Amino acid sequence: MRMNTSDEDLAAAAANGDGAAFANLLDRHYDRLFAFCFRLTGVRTEAEDLTQDICAALPAKLGSYQRRAKVTTWLYRVAVNAAHDRRRKRATYTKATTGWGDWEIARKAEQSESTEALDWLTAAMNQLSDDLRDTLALVLDDMTHSQAAEILGVSEGTISWRISEAKKALRAIKEKEAAE
Amino acid sequence: MTDDLDDLKSMMNMATPRADETRRAENLALARKNFDDLQGSREQPRPTPVTGRNALWTGVTTMLNALTSKAALGTTTALVACGFLFLTPQGQSLLTPPTATDPVLTKLTGASEANDTRASENAELQIAEDVAILDAISPPVPTVESDHSPAPEAFAVEGTAAEEPAAMAAEPALPMPAAPVTALRSVNRSEASQTAPSPADTSRENANLYATAPIETVEEAEIAQPQAQALSTLSVGDRIAPDQSPAATQPNTETYANATLNPLKITSEEPVSTFSIDVDTAAYSLLRSSLSRGQLPPANAVRIEELINYFPYDYPTPDAGDAPFRTTVSSFETPWNANTQLVHIALQGQMPAIEDRPPLNLVFLIDTSGSMGSPDKLPLLKQSFRLMLDQLRPEDEVAIVEYAGSAGQVLAPTAASDRTTILQAIQSLGAGGSTNGQGGLEQAYTVADAMAADDEVSRVILATDGDFNVGINNPDTLKDFIADKRDTGTYLSVLGFGRGNLDDATMQALAQNGNGTAAYIDTLSEAQKVLVDQLSGALFPIAGDVKVQVEFNPAQVAEYRLIGYETRALNREDFNNDIVDAGELGAGHSVTAIYEITPVGSLAQLSDPLRYAPNTVAATSDEIGFVKLRYKAPGEYISQLIETPIIGQSIPGTEAIFAAAIAGFGQLLRDDSHLGDWSYDEAIALANANRGDDNFGYRTEAVQLMRLVQSLSK
Numbered sequence: 008m009r010m011n012t013s014d015e016d017l018a019a020a021a022a023n024g025d026g027a028a029f030a031n032l033l034d035r036h037y038d039r040l041f042a043f044c045f046r047l048t049g050v051r052t053e054a055e056d057l058t059q060d061i062c063a064a065l066p067a068k069l070g071s072y073q074r075r076a077k078v079t080t081w082l083y084r085v086a087v088n089a090a091h092d093r094r095r096k097r098a099t100y101t102k103a104t105t106g107w108g109d110w111e112i113a114r115k116a117e118q119s120e121s122t123e124a125l126d127w128l129t130a131a132m133n134q135l136s137d138d139l140r141d142t143l144a145l146v147l148d149d150m151t152h153s154q155a156a157e158i159l160g161v162s163e164g165t166i167s168w169r170i171s172e173a174k175k176a177l178r179a180i181k182e183k184e185a186a187e
Numbered sequence: 188m189t190d191d192l193d194d195l196k197s198m199m200n201m202a203t204p205r206a207d208e209t210r211r212a213e214n215l216a217l218a219r220k221n222f223d224d225l226q227g228s229r230e231q232p233r234p235t236p237v238t239g240r241n242a243l244w245t246g247v248t249t250m251l252n253a254l255t256s257k258a259a260l261g262t263t264t265a266l267v268a269c270g271f272l273f274l275t276p277q278g279q280s281l282l283t284p285p286t287a288t289d290p291v292l293t294k295l296t297g298a299s300e301a302n303d304t305r306a307s308e309n310a311e312l313q314i315a316e317d318v319a320i321l322d323a324i325s326p327p328v329p330t331v332e333s334d335h336s337p338a339p340e341a342f343a344v345e346g347t348a349a350e351e352p353a354a355m356a357a358e359p360a361l362p363m364p365a366a367p368v369t370a371l372r373s374v375n376r377s378e379a380s381q382t383a384p385s386p387a388d389t390s391r392e393n394a395n396l397y398a399t400a401p402i403e404t405v406e407e408a409e410i411a412q413p414q415a416q417a418l419s420t421l422s423v424g425d426r427i428a429p430d431q432s433p434a435a436t437q438p439n440t441e442t443y444a445n446a447t448l449n450p451l452k453i454t455s456e457e458p459v460s461t462f463s464i465d466v467d468t469a470a471y472s473l474l475r476s477s478l479s480r481g482q483l484p485p486a487n488a489v490r491i492e493e494l495i496n497y498f499p500y501d502y503p504t505p506d507a508g509d510a511p512f513r514t515t516v517s518s519f520e521t522p523w524n525a526n527t528q529l530v531h532i533a534l535q536g537q538m539p540a541i542e543d544r545p546p547l548n549l550v551f552l553i554d555t556s557g558s559m560g561s562p563d564k565l566p567l568l569k570q571s572f573r574l575m576l577d578q579l580r581p582e583d584e585v586a587i588v589e590y591a592g593s594a595g596q597v598l599a600p601t602a603a604s605d606r607t608t609i610l611q612a613i614q615s616l617g618a619g620g621s622t623n624g625q626g627g628l629e630q631a632y633t634v635a636d637a638m639a640a641d642d643e644v645s646r647v648i649l650a651t652d653g654d655f656n657v658g659i660n661n662p663d664t665l666k667d668f669i670a671d672k673r674d675t676g677t678y679l680s681v682l683g684f685g686r687g688n689l690d691d692a693t694m695q696a697l698a699q700n701g702n703g704t705a706a707y708i709d710t711l712s713e714a715q716k717v718l719v720d721q722l723s724g725a726l727f728p729i730a731g732d733v734k735v736q737v738e739f740n741p742a743q744v745a746e747y748r749l750i751g752y753e754t755r756a757l758n759r760e761d762f763n764n765d766i767v768d769a770g771e772l773g774a775g776h777s778v779t780a781i782y783e784i785t786p787v788g789s790l791a792q793l794s795d796p797l798r799y800a801p802n803t804v805a806a807t808s809d810e811i812g813f814v815k816l817r818y819k820a821p822g823e824y825i826s827q828l829i830e831t832p833i834i835g836q837s838i839p840g841t842e843a844i845f846a847a848a849i850a851g852f853g854q855l856l857r858d859d860s861h862l863g864d865w866s867y868d869e870a871i872a873l874a875n876a877n878r879g880d881d882n883f884g885y886r887t888e889a890v891q892l893m894r895l896v897q898s899l900s901k
Contacts, residue, residue: 030219037211041206051204055207058214062214062215065221067221067225177195
């Protein structure tokens with residue numbers, strides 16, 4: 008029976024304290040959420056940690072769920088916000104360890120060269136600004152521009168503009184690589 | 188433009204790793220744990236904009252805001268003045284009693300002779316005099332004047348403080364403990380009166396307050412120390428209490444009577460289907476009640492036959508002298524499947540001339556347990572019974588038995604003409620105590636037996652929220668008791684009220700075994716329908732133990748399925764067994780049953796033919812099937828038989844199609860596995876197009892409910 012229940016019903020039930028509904032809902036969306044976190048961060052371990060953050064905080068966020076919104080929209084908004092929080096924390100951390108950070112980046116770069124595990128796309132994504140990456144992550148997840156706009160809380164035009172900017176940036180990276 | 192993105196997307200999809208299973212399980216467990224932790228605290232009062240999460244701080248702010256009143260300003264100024272008097276050497280010297288040898292002070296005492304001789308006031312007056320003397324001696328200094336300008340305010344308030352028995356003047360060593368008390372009092376006072384008293388009035392007003400409200404003073408003094416906490420706690424408690432709705436805190440203990448969905452039957456294996464009729468309507472009212480609260484009903488609360496039978500249908504009425512009801516059988520294409528057919532069996536009961544009806548003996552058995560207190564229970568019940576009272580005749584008799592902790596007769600059998608007495612008795616009912624359903628039932632039947640006379644119809648009408656929480660809890664045991672009583676000729680109807688602990692299963696068990704109907708009353712208009720419009724149907728049975736048996740022709744029908752009636756299924760052999768109980772048909776009632784059949788050779792056939800058994804049956808008849816009905820005339824023990832063949836497809840009428848639409852709607856609510864793509868859109872369109880006359884708007888309301896369900900289930 009539960010499999011036929013819509014996400015929205017489950018979320019509403021969960022908001023009313025139905026633990027089974029909550030577990031069911033999260034189980035349904037976990038993989039998608041993880042994939043989205045990966046897109047947002049570009050690093051597997053980061054994605055794992057971000058997903059964990061979201062999972063831990065999600066019960067408290069249920070109160071903010073409004074029935075008229077789609078569950079995915081709401082969940083992605085929670086995810087984007089969690090990613091922002093994480094980046095902000097990271098920025099403070101980086102600032103506090105600037106000197107060491109250079110060394111760390113150098114070490115990472117060396118590592119990536121040696122393993123060549125980091126593929127082009129993730130590297131390219133990491134060179135984009137946070138806003139562009141968020142937007143791209145959403146749009147690559149089959150979200151329409153209007154949905155992405157709703158999740159990020161900006162206008163649809165902004166999303167379209169960001170996408171074209173992101174494309175431009177990616178093309179530039181590609182050309183640069185080709186030139187090398 | 189999108190090509191770039193498509194490439195990117197496929198690359199991204201390739202790059203995205205799968206979620207780690209262990210991490211996944213861990214994270215899910217973590218989320219679940221946090222969820223549960225959170226639930227624990229959910230019961231606590233939630234902060235409102237008024238109380239706020241930081242009610243302590245709000246309380247302090249309120250206090251500080253209140254302190255800025257003129258009275259408080261005066262008080263604080265007075266405190267500073269007191270401090271000056273008691274703690275500084277100058278102040279102490281001012282306080283010392285004047286000696287006769289001091290010329291200045293002698294002069295002062297003389298001046299203040301008419302006034303109160305209290306020390307503090309003397310002190311203030313001394314200051315004033317000093318200033319006056321200073322003024323007289325030296326040229327006027329503007330700053331001195333302005334420094335002393337608030338003084339009169341301060342003195343006025345300070346004067347009241349000094350009137351207290353424990354005034355600072357009497358105990359100069361302990362001025363500080365008294366100070367906060369005074370401050371707090373002025374806060375309370377200014378809150379209470381809201382009008383800031385002018386400084387001149389303050390002293391008198393304060394004196395009055397102390398004189399008239401000594402208890403208040405004690406309380407104030409007690410909470411003086413932990414004032415902020417005490418205030419905030421109080422306000423939180425007071426404001427949260429009414430916000431907590433009973434529905435949010437009380438667990439939902441509703442139980443529903445339903446059985447698993449009727450399975451698809453293969454005609455060659457099981458050609459006969461038997462069931463008892465059902466004229467209850469409780470499931471529909473429950474559905475409406477759930478939807479009006481914005482919830483979809485649990486699937487088990489949906490009994491499709493009760494949804495269908497809720498509506499009055501305009502079926503052909505029986506001719507005079509025939510059986511008490513008329514059977515109409517038709518078959519037509521299924522709205523949700525072009526390859527199957529619906530067999531629609533309609534029973535229309537005759538409407539006896541109302542003027543000729545026998546006198547009624549009604550015993551209202553009313554649940555007055557504590558749970559009946561909410562407005563949609565006992566108060567609605569009282570209003571409903573008033574409506575019903577208008578339908579009774581002078582020769583009818585009414586008695587009222589209430590049951591809570593113990594059963595008691597509230598109204599001895601009274602002629603319906605004595606409206607005042609009956610209304611007073613109804614009005615006197617109040618909720619309280621726990622429920623003892625059985626004690627009440629026994630007493631109600633005893634009263635009914637006493638009222639019974641020849642050619643009269645006796646009926647117990649049980650009105651409850653279904654909560655039989657003392658005595659027989661087991662529906663089966665209670666059922667046996669009712670079934671025994673049924674044979675004495677007294678029938679039982681059950682009216683359900685309210686939600687939250689509605690015990691639908693018990694209600695059904697009681698009504699089905701008491702030869703009565705179960706109705707759920709959620710609104711006054713439903714009371715109008717059940718107790719006024721359809722009163723005669725609910726109270727006067729025209730046929731008892733009505734059973735339906737349908738035999739399908741395996742040469743024509745490959746598979747069949749009965750829609751609804753899950754709780755009314757009978758064994759094949761029960762049909763001819765007159766001892767087996769079945770549903771009653773009331774005057775003017777109509778009953779509809781719908782089968783979905785798959786004709787032989789249809790594309791919609793779900794089962795494959797057997798390999799080792801003869802899979803074709805010689806066509807011996809064109810008939811689809813054969814309907815047999817058994818019923819007993821009221822008061823008789825031998826059943827009579829009515830037989831009707833189901834002949835091929837016919838053109839369905841509005842009534843049959845509306846019933847089909849409701850059947851489809853019920854299946855959408857319960858289990859839509861047989862409906863394919865058919866959705867609420869189609870159900871709504873079909874029902875809307877076949878509303879017929881719909882004099883009282885029941886079908887229009889149904890269409891509205893269907894639309895509501897559609898929106899809720901999106």
